[in-house]
Amino acid sequence: NAGVTQTPKFRVLKTGQSMTLLCAQDMNHEYMYWYRQDPGMGLRLIHYSVGEGTTAKGEVPDGYNVSRLKKQNFLLGLESAAPSQTSVYFCASRALAANEQFFGPGTRLTVL
């Protein structure tokens, strides 16, 4: 039982490049979330999903897209990376009737 995993762990992009971050969970959780964490700020919600095939915008969705084609996977895409997207990205999941979110180890992204 690996919990929540994220790939890659680190990535450096040039401005304008695209990439996809993968989040996978093996706990059969309904809800999945993508956050970004910046110095001096709390985690901010980018997008979330309440089930397979559904996604919704969070607090800071601009510049990101997501997909939830399979229940266990939640993908975060950057179509044209910008330096403002330099951050640490965390994925989380939780069960339908539970309060607690379980977080992945994070992906550190640098956009030059």
Add this chain to the structure above:
Amino acid sequence: KNQVEQSPQSLIILEGKNCTLQCNYTVSPFSNLRWYKQDTGRGPVSLTIMTFSENTKSNGRYTATLDADTKQSSLHITASQLSDSASYICVVSGVWGKLQFGAGTQVVVTP
């Protein structure tokens, strides 16, 4: 303005000593409050969760308190250990499940 404010931003304590971290929030209506521990380079891990009707919750050497009237919470670490060095994040949930995260308190425990 962040609806969850934590203090201090950082603190250094000697191994074996106690410390208390503060969290003030303005989230309303309020559902529950959680404290997470985040080790460097890792994701946050839940320590405690309290609903509005609870005023204290313990997890080993960690004790969280909640005063829903004054919208304040604290996390007390007893007999600190080197492994307690981490960022501690206060997270408040509104009734619709939306989470508001504090910026965290960075704790460094020195030998």
